[in-house]
Amino acid sequence: MGLETAVTYARTHQADFLEELCHYLKIPSISTLSQHHPDVLQAAQWLQDSLRQIGLEHVQQIETAGNPVVYADWLHAGPDAPTVLVYGHYDVQPVEPLAAWTSPPFTPVVRDGRLYARGVSDNKAQHFSHLKALEAMLQTAGKLPVNVKICFDGEEEVGSPNLAPFVEANQTLLAADFVVVSDGAMHQPDQPTIDYALRGVVAIEIRVTGPNRDLHSGSYGGSVHNPAQAVAEIVAALHHPDGRVAIPGFYDDVDTLSPTERDLLQKVPYSLSQWQTETGAAAAWGEPAFTFFERMTARPTCEVNGIWGGFAGEGFKTIIPAEAGAKISMRLVENQDADKIAQQLTQFVGQLTPPTVTVEVTVQAGADAAVTPYDSAGIQAAFRAYEDGWEATPLLSRGGGSLPIVATFQKLLGAPFVLMPFGLDDNRHSPNEHYHLTHLEKGIVTAVYFYHHLASAVTENSFS
Numbered sequence: 001m002g003l004e005t006a007v008t009y010a011r012t013h014q015a016d017f018l019e020e021l022c023h024y025l026k027i028p029s030i031s032t033l034s035q036h037h038p039d040v041l042q043a044a045q046w047l048q049d050s051l052r053q054i055g056l057e058h059v060q061q062i063e064t065a066g067n068p069v070v071y072a073d074w075l076h077a078g079p080d081a082p083t084v085l086v087y088g089h090y091d092v093q094p095v096e097p098l099a100a101w102t103s104p105p106f107t108p109v110v111r112d113g114r115l116y117a118r119g120v121s122d123n124k125a126q127h128f129s130h131l132k133a134l135e136a137m138l139q140t141a142g143k144l145p146v147n148v149k150i151c152f153d154g155e156e157e158v159g160s161p162n163l164a165p166f167v168e169a170n171q172t173l174l175a176a177d178f179v180v181v182s183d184g185a186m187h188q189p190d191q192p193t194i195d196y197a198l199r200g201v202v203a204i205e206i207r208v209t210g211p212n213r214d215l216h217s218g219s220y221g222g223s224v225h226n227p228a229q230a231v232a233e234i235v236a237a238l239h240h241p242d243g244r245v246a247i248p249g250f251y252d253d254v255d256t257l258s259p260t261e262r263d264l265l266q267k268v269p270y271s272l273s274q275w276q277t278e279t280g281a282a283a284a285w286g287e288p289a290f291t292f293f294e295r296m297t298a299r300p301t302c303e304v305n306g307i308w309g310g311f312a313g314e315g316f317k318t319i320i321p322a323e324a325g326a327k328i329s330m331r332l333v334e335n336q337d338a339d340k341i342a343q344q345l346t347q348f349v350g351q352l353t354p355p356t357v358t359v360e361v362t363v364q365a366g367a368d369a370a371v372t373p374y375d376s377a378g379i380q381a382a383f384r385a386y387e388d389g390w391e392a393t394p395l396l397s398r399g400g401g402s403l404p405i406v407a408t409f410q411k412l413l414g415a416p417f418v419l420m421p422f423g424l425d426d427n428r429h430s431p432n433e434h435y436h437l438t439h440l441e442k443g444i445v446t447a448v449y450f451y452h453h454l455a456s457a458v459t460e461n462s463f464s
């Protein structure tokens with residue numbers, strides 16, 4: 001049977017795969033540093049060569065206003081088979097502080113069953129695993145069970161500024177029934193997690209100005225509305241005392257969580273004591289009608305990221321500051337529109353601002369939340385793939401963070417996403433980034449199963 005020979009191929013070629021991956025990891029494709037631009041291009045070239053070798057077609061680098069997108073496809077599974085778009089990124093984070101690395105970041109080495117190199121977990125080994133799964137199937141069966149398109153980004157670590165315009169301009173080329181992304185991290189090596197939702201995010205800055213300079217509090221105190229106090233008053237009014245967000249209209253578009261979904265989230269083994277150990281906070285806080293895990297993942301939030309104003313140095317300086325400010329971010333859930341929420345907050349801050357001070361609100365670009373049905377054929381296929389390939393039953397959960405590219409793909413291509421991480425935290429973005437060799441094998445095998453299960457899940461059900 002084709003599936004078994006592909007799995008055997010994947011398991012018996014681990015040494016070759018590791019060697020090949022090390023070549024890729026030696027390329028210091030740091031996107032944020034211009035002196036590494038040639039390396040970023042070299043990584044794109046490496047991928048292009050590798051995709052050709054595997055047997056994918058239409059392999060090309062497509063220019064954007066920034067680094068190229070590497071594209072390839074294999075579309076011979078037939079019109080009834082689903083088409084999967086595989087997203088990954090070939091750029092990596094900078095390495096500083098270099099002294100904290102045990103071995104040089106671009107000289108991959110294996111220690112204690114882990115492969116150490118910058119970019120190994122985020123994201124080279126993870127998308128490489130999909131490529132090797134495709135290779136295993138093409139080498140053994142000469143075909144794939146599904147149609148596949150590859151879209152590898154060279155700017156993820158700088159916020160993918162050119163990806164949305166690229167997707168928008170190439171919707172036909174990228175059209176797919178599912179988008180699969182193996183990035184991010186699972187919490188435990190033996191407990192894979194499939195996140196079917198990610199929150200959106202909006203950030204704003206408010207700046208309150210009062211007198212034309214810092215004033216002597218003895219001379220003017222009692223006659224001037226202190227901007228620091230005004231910021232505190234505004235910030236304090238953003239929540240009700242019980243933790244609910246007080247911005248008018250904030251919850252208007254938020255769906256209620258179904259009992260089924262609440263049961264599902266209840267099963268995620270994340271305890272209050274683990275939360276306490278991680279955060280060191282005195283006690284959990286927030287909307288009383290929801291569990292703390294629901295508040296962390298399935299509910300929208302409003303957070304003060306920073307607040308400043310006046311004198312905070314050593315000793316005393318009795319002044320009324322001329323200005324004060326705060327940075328506020330909001331995590332959004334599905335159906336909430338980032339622009340609309342930013343507008344609601346701006347308006348509310350305006351209403352809260354007394355005539356005694358002036359306020360200026362700056363909105364930073366936001367991203368909408370992304371959610372996909374947890375019973376979609378794609379998620380089901382991933383679920384079965386982890387059971388067979390990882391030999392562990394995955395949990396379905398929501399992620400509290402944001403991955404704007406996922407929302408972009410979903411919005412522009414209308415394709416449900418499948419997030420299936422193969423890595424752990426693995427010191428991503430930190431010194432000594434690594435990847436477990438067992439995860440390399442398990443990830444490739446799991447990916448082989450994923451493509452097979454997706455083909456049958458879609459034939460059995462309809463696309464959902």
Ligand SMILES: [Zn+2]
Pocket residue numbers: 093122157428429
């Ligand atoms: Zn990253």
